[in-house]
Amino acid sequence: MIIHLKKNLNKQRIEEIAQLVKAIFYVKDDIAVLVTPAGLKELPKEIQDDVDQFWPMKNDLQLANKQYRSERRTVKIGNTIIGGSTNNVVLIGGPCSVESLEQIDSASILMKDLNLSTLRGGCYKPRTSPYSFQGLGLEGLKLLDKMREKHGLNVITEVRDATQIEEVIQYSDVIQVGAKAMYDQGILRACAKTQKPVLIKRGFGSTLQEFAQAAEFVLSGGNENVILCERGIRTFETGTRFTLDLCGVAWLKEYTNLPIVLDPSHAMGYAYGISDLSKACLAMGIDGLLIEVHPDPKNAKSDAAQQLNYAEFTKLVGELKAMAGVLNYNLV
Numbered sequence: 001m002i003i004h005l006k007k008n009l010n011k012q013r014i015e016e017i018a019q020l021v022k023a024i025f026y027v028k029d030d031i032a033v034l035v036t037p038a039g040l041k042e043l044p045k046e047i048q049d050d051v052d053q054f055w056p057m058k059n060d061l062q063l064a065n066k067q068y069r070s071e072r073r074t075v076k077i078g079n080t081i082i083g084g085s086t087n088n089v090v091l092i093g094g095p096c097s098v099e100s101l102e103q104i105d106s107a108s109i110l111m112k113d114l115n116l117s118t119l120r121g122g123c124y125k126p127r128t129s130p131y132s133f134q135g136l137g138l139e140g141l142k143l144l145d146k147m148r149e150k151h152g153l154n155v156i157t158e159v160r161d162a163t164q165i166e167e168v169i170q171y172s173d174v175i176q177v178g179a180k181a182m183y184d185q186g187i188l189r190a191c192a193k194t195q196k197p198v199l200i201k202r203g204f205g206s207t208l209q210e211f212a213q214a215a216e217f218v219l220s221g222g223n224e225n226v227i228l229c230e231r232g233i234r235t236f237e238t239g240t241r242f243t244l245d246l247c248g249v250a251w252l253k254e255y256t257n258l259p260i261v262l263d264p265s266h267a268m269g270y271a272y273g274i275s276d277l278s279k280a281c282l283a284m285g286i287d288g289l290l291i292e293v294h295p296d297p298k299n300a301k302s303d304a305a306q307q308l309n310y311a312e313f314t315k316l317v318g319e320l321k322a323m324a325g326v327l328n329y330n331l332v
Contacts (some may be wrong), residue, residue, distance in 0.1 A: 002068050003034040004053040004127050005043040005159060018049050026222030035062055035220050056281070061212045061255070063219040064226070072287075075197050075225045078154040078173055080117050082227075082287040082331050083259035088330045091286040091320065092156055092261070093313065094120040095295075097133060098140035106295050108147040110310055112315050117152040117332050118174070119144070120290060124160035125182045125302055133301040135165075141171040148173070156199065162186035165314040169194050179203050179266075181232055182214050191222020199227040204234045204242055208251050215258060227259045228252060229290060234269030241269020242307070246279060249284050261288035263308045271297065274308055282323055291316070 003023065005014060007030045014032045021044065023034035031052070055068050057061035062068060074084035082088050094107045098121040111119055123140030125133065134141070146154045158181075159165050160320045165187055168175055174197045181187050182203040190319055191198040198218050202211040215226045228251050230240025244267035247325045250259055262284070264277035294300045294307040308316065317331075324331045 001036045001038070001057055002055045002062055003036070003043070003051055003305070005032040005034065006052045007031055009050060013050065017050060019043060020123055021137070023056060024220045026037070026220070028222065028224070033063075037214075038062065058217065059209070061209060062177075062216060063224075064212050064215050064256045064258050066255055066257050071257065072259060073224060073226075073257050075227055075259050077118060077197055080154070086330075087328055089282065089286065089324060090261070090332055091116050091317065092118045092120045092288060093293050093317075094289045094302065096307060097121075097122045097125055097301055098136055098143055098157075098293050099301050101143055103295060104143050104147055105150075107293065108138070108151045108153055110313070111153060112151045113315065115332075116155055116265050116317070118156060118268045119147060119151075120156045120176075120292075122158050122302070124164050124168075126158070126160045127302070135160075138167055141167055145171045148275050159187055162190055165190040171195060173197070174199050174227075175228075176202060177214075181210070182206060185217060188214060188217035188225055189221060192223045195223055195225060197225040197227060198223065199229050201229045201231045201263070202245075202248075204232060206233075208248050212252070212256050212258075215256075222263065228256065229261045229263055230267075231263035231290075240267070240273070242266070242267045244281075246280065246284060249281075249286065258289040261290055262286055263290040265290065265292040265303075269306050271306055271308055271312065274306070275312070275319070278316060278320060279323060282320055282327070282329070286329075289320075300326055 013327045021036045023036040025034040038288040041056045072083045098104050123135045125135035148155050154173040157172045158176040158178045167198040177200045179201040232244045262281040292307040293313040
């Protein structure tokens with residue numbers, strides 16, 4: 001159950017009520033928002049006079065549930081707002097990994113020339129093998145910060161574990177929680193303490209319910225700026241890296257109130273399929289795309305096969321902008 005208490009209750013009374021109903025709570029705009037385990041169906045009599053509104057819930061998909069808020073939430077990334085009733089689709093582009101000043105500056109110039117607002121680049125890489133490139137770490141974050149200042153771009157980068165969360169918060173505009181970190185409660189709870197946007201990628205073996213409930217860890221801590229990112233799930237198929245779950249996207253649109261971004265690069269795993277998948281994603285009526293682009297994909301230090309070169313990316317952006325015009329979307 002989600003409970004909105006009446007405005008301006010004192011802290012002691014809020015804590016008493018939260019303890020009584022075993023709730024997590026945060027305060028926003030002078031209203032205490034309490035979230036109890038889903039089994040609570042009726043308000044205890046002793047708190048009814050303190051309650052403004054309440055919503056019984058069938059399961060622990062609560063704050064992200066459309067039964068609670070029917071309109072998709074808005075999230076502000078720099079000067080760009082996505083979600084809600086906006087028609088904005090943010091196209092987040094850049095290399096899988098920040099490799100050097102020259103490489104990330106080149107990618108930033110490309111994004112700026114294409115009138116796109118948000119740059120991606122991994123600095124802490126959660127690689128499957130300990131012998132693979134692990135990212136530049138703090139040095140990479142500082143390079144992204146330079147790109148933000150030099151080119152006026154928003155920056156999104158991934159946190160690998162909770163030990164880097166404060167650095168990522170400091171140097172990024174959007175905190176990316178990767179598929180391998182979706183269940184890391186240390187990261188999720190740290191993200192709940194900031195008001196920066198948090199993009200959570202679906203774990204490749206996670207159900208939609210589990211995916212949405214990961215967002216609840218951030219939302220229930222008071223950070224309402226959460227974005228869901230579908231990036232493909234593991235199936236029996238081996239011809240592609242993963243399987244992009246567009247059926248799952250339809251479910252997320254129907255049952256959750258969070259903005260949705262799709263990552264066709266990681267789903268496909270090969271550059272040849274990114275263009276067609278990106279167009280299919282845009283047709284779903286989503287809020288953003290995450291596409292990897294590199295100046296020399298064959299020599300990329302991570303995920304070389306799935307990164308577009310500059311000519312391919314430029315062509316795709318032109319096609320997506322034309323398609324967005326027909327669909328009455330703004331590609332930003």
